[in-house]
Amino acid sequence: MEKKERDDDRTALIFLGTGCSAAVPHFRCLLQPSDPPCHVCSQSLTLLPHLNPNYRCNTSLLIDYCCEEEDGRHYYMIIDVGKSFREQVVRWFTFYKIPRIDSIILTHEHADAIHGLDDIRSLQPRGSAIDTNPLPVFLSQFTMESISTRFPYLVEKKVKEVPRRVSQLDWRIIEENCDKPFTSSGLSFTPLPVMHGEDYVALGFLFGNKSKVAYISDVSRIPPSTEYAISKAGAGQLDLLILDTNVPSMRGRQPTHLCLPETLEIIKRLCPKRALLTGMTHYFDHHEYNEILAEWSLRTSGTGSCNRRIGKGRRGLHYRPLDLADCREARGGLGEEEESGGKSGSGGSGGRGGMEPSPAVKRDGDRAEALLEGNQGFAMHCSLTTRSFKGLRRPRFGNNDEALAIAETMHGLRHLQLFGNKLSNTGLSAILDNCPNLEHLDLRQCFNVNLVGDLEKRCSERIKVVRHPNDSTHDYPFDATVIDMDSDEEDKLNCYDFDNYDYDMYIDI
Numbered sequence: 008m009e010k011k012e013r014d015d016d017r018t019a020l021i022f023l024g025t026g027c028s029a030a031v032p033h034f035r036c037l038l039q040p041s042d043p044p045c046h047v048c049s050q051s052l053t054l055l056p057h058l059n060p061n062y063r064c065n066t067s068l069l070i071d072y073c074c075e076e077e078d079g080r081h082y083y084m085i086i087d088v089g090k091s092f093r094e095q096v097v098r099w100f101t102f103y104k105i106p107r108i109d110s111i112i113l114t115h116e117h118a119d120a121i122h123g124l125d126d127i128r129s130l131q132p133r134g135s136a137i138d139t140n141p142l143p144v145f146l147s148q149f150t151m152e153s154i155s156t157r158f159p160y161l162v163e164k165k166v167k168e169v170p171r172r173v174s175q176l177d178w179r180i181i182e183e184n185c186d187k188p189f190t191s192s193g194l195s196f197t198p199l200p201v202m203h204g205e206d207y208v209a210l211g212f213l214f215g216n217k218s219k220v221a222y223i224s225d226v227s228r229i230p231p232s233t234e235y236a237i238s239k240a241g242a243g244q245l246d247l248l249i250l251d252t253n254v255p256s257m258r259g260r261q262p263t264h265l266c267l268p269e270t271l272e273i274i275k276r277l278c279p280k281r282a283l284l285t286g287m288t289h290y291f292d293h294h295e296y297n298e299i300l301a302e303w304s305l306r307t308s309g310t311g312s313c314n315r316r317i318g319k320g321r322r323g324l325h326y327r328p329l330d331l332a333d334c335r336e337a338r339g340g341l342g343e344e345e346e347s348g349g350k351s352g353s354g355g356s357g358g359r360g361g362m363e364p365s366p367a368v369k370r371d372g373d374r375a376e377a378l379l380e381g382n383q384g385f386a387m388h389c390s391l392t393t394r395s396f397k398g399l400r401r402p403r404f405g406n407n408d409e410a411l412a413i414a415e416t417m418h419g420l421r422h423l424q425l426f427g428n429k430l431s432n433t434g435l436s437a438i439l440d441n442c443p444n445l446e447h448l449d450l451r452q453c454f455n456v457n458l459v460g461d462l463e464k465r466c467s468e469r470i471k472v473v474r475h476p477n478d479s480t481h482d483y484p485f486d487a488t489v490i491d492m493d494s495d496e497e498d499k500l501n502c503y504d505f506d507n508y509d510y511d512m513y514i515d516i
C-alpha cells in the first residue's frame with residue numbers, strides 16, 4: 008500500500024474503526040450467505056480492505072495531537088482498543104506513520120472497546136516487565152472493576168517467579184461527570200455520560216480548545232445534562248460531532264444503540280457545524296448512505312436559519328451544503344475561545360452562527376486534520392476526491408455545484424484538490440473570484456476545465472502551485488484510472504461514482 012507523507016504540524020483525527028461490535032463483514036454473511044447475498048459484506052471477498060469503505064473494524068478514534076505549547080510535539084491518544092485493535096494498528100498505524108501510543112481513553116468495558124488491551128504490550132519496549140513505562144489508561148471505576156475481573160493479569164502487580172510479558176498499564180480513574188474534566192497527553196477531555204441501553208452508562212468525550220469535538224460512539228440516549236454540556240448553551244456550538252448510528256431504521260433497532268433516525272434527530276437538536284457517523288453494522292452501504300445523508304443535509308438546511316441558495320428562490324438551486332466549516336466562522340470560534348478561556352456562554356455570538364449540520368458515514372482510515380498558521384486563522388485544505396474515482400477523458404456531464412459551493416462558503420481556502428471533478432471554467436472562475444488566498448490548486452482529471460487564455464493567466468499569476476487536468480497522477484494515492492469514453496462502452500458508466508466524495512477537513516483542536 009502506498010504510504011502518505013506525515014505532516015508534522017497538524018493535529019489529526021484518524022478513524023481506526025467505524026464498525027459495530029461484530030465488525031463488517033459479518034461472519035454469517037460470508038459463511039452462510041443469504042439469497043441474494045449481503046451486498047455490503049460480499050464486497051470483502053472482492054475488494055482489499057483499504058479499498059473497501061464497507062470494511063469496518065470496531066469503533067475507535069486516534070487523536071494525533073500536535074501540541075503547540077511543546078513546539079509541535081505529537082501525542083497519540085486512542086479512544087478504545089477493541090477486538091480488532093491489532094488489525095487496526097497493522098493497517099492504519101503503518102499507513103499514517105503513527106509510531107506509538109501515549110495514552111488510552113476507554114468509553115466502556117464491552118469487548119469491542121477493551122479486548123485489544125492485551126496487544127498493547129507489542130507497542131511497548133521490551134525489557135523487564137516490571138520496569139517498562141506503564142501506559143496511562145483513563146477509565147471509569149465501573150470499567151476498572153470489570154477489567155480487574157476479566158483481565159486480572161493486566162491489573163495485579165504480583166512479582167512472578169517466572170516473569171511473563173504483559174501490557175504495562177497505568178490505570179487512571181475518571182468520573183462519569185461532565186463537570187470533572189481530565190487531561191490526557193496535554194489535552195483536556197470532558198467525560199460525557201450517556202445511556203448505552205437504559206441499564207448501562209458509557210462515556211463519550213468532549214475535547215478541543217479552539218474547535219470543539221464531541222465523540223460519542225456507544226449510545227442509545229443522551230441524558231439532558233450531557234446534552235446541555237455539548238449544546239450551544241453549554242459549551243458553544245460544536246465544530247464536529249462524531250456520533251453512533253447502528254442500524255438505518257427503527258425496525259430492528261438495538262435498545263443499546265441509536266438508529267439513524269434517532270441519530271439525525273440529535274444532530275438537528277445539537278446543530279454541529281459538521282457531523283460524522285460511526286459504529287455502523289452491515290446494513291449500511293457506505294456510498295448509498297452518504298448519498299442519503301447529503302440529501303438529508305440539503306433538506307435540513309433548506310428549513311434552517313442558515314439556508315444557503317444560489318439564484319432566486321428556486322428550490323432546485325439549493326446547493327448541497329459541504330461538510331466543511333467556513334474559515335471565517337472558524338476564526339470567530341478561535342477568538343471566542345481565547346477570550347473566554349475555553350468556557351461556555353458564547354454560543355449566540357455572530358462568528359459561530361454556523362453551518363448547517365451535514366453528516367456523513369465515515370470509513371476506517373479516514374482522517375480529519377487541523378492546521379493553524381500563525382495568527383491568520385485556519386488554513387483549510389479542502390479535498391473533494393473519491394477513493395475510487397475514475398476520470399473521464401470526454402465527460403458528458405458538467406456540474407459546477409461543488410465549485411460554486413466552495414466559492415460561496417470557503418473564502419479563506421488555501422489548498423484545494425478537485426481531482427476528477429466535473430466543474431467547468433464557470434466553476435473555476437467563481438473559485439478564483441472568491442478564494443483570494445488560494446495557494447495550491449489540483450485540477451487533475453477535471454476534463455471539463457479548459458485552462459487557456461485569461462483563465463490560465465489568472466491561475467498562474469495568483470496560485471503558487473497549479474496541477475493541470477492532464478498532469479501526471481503518479482503521486483495520487485488512490486485509483487486514478489482514466490477511461491476513454493471514445494471506447495463507447497456504456498456499461499463503464501456504471502462504475503463511475505460521480506457524486507461520492509471523501510473529504511479531508513482541517514480543524515484546530
Ligand SMILES: [Zn+2]
Pocket residue numbers: 032033036045046047048049289
Ligand atoms: Zn452482511
Ligand SMILES: [Zn+2]
Pocket residue numbers: 115117203225
Ligand atoms: Zn458497547
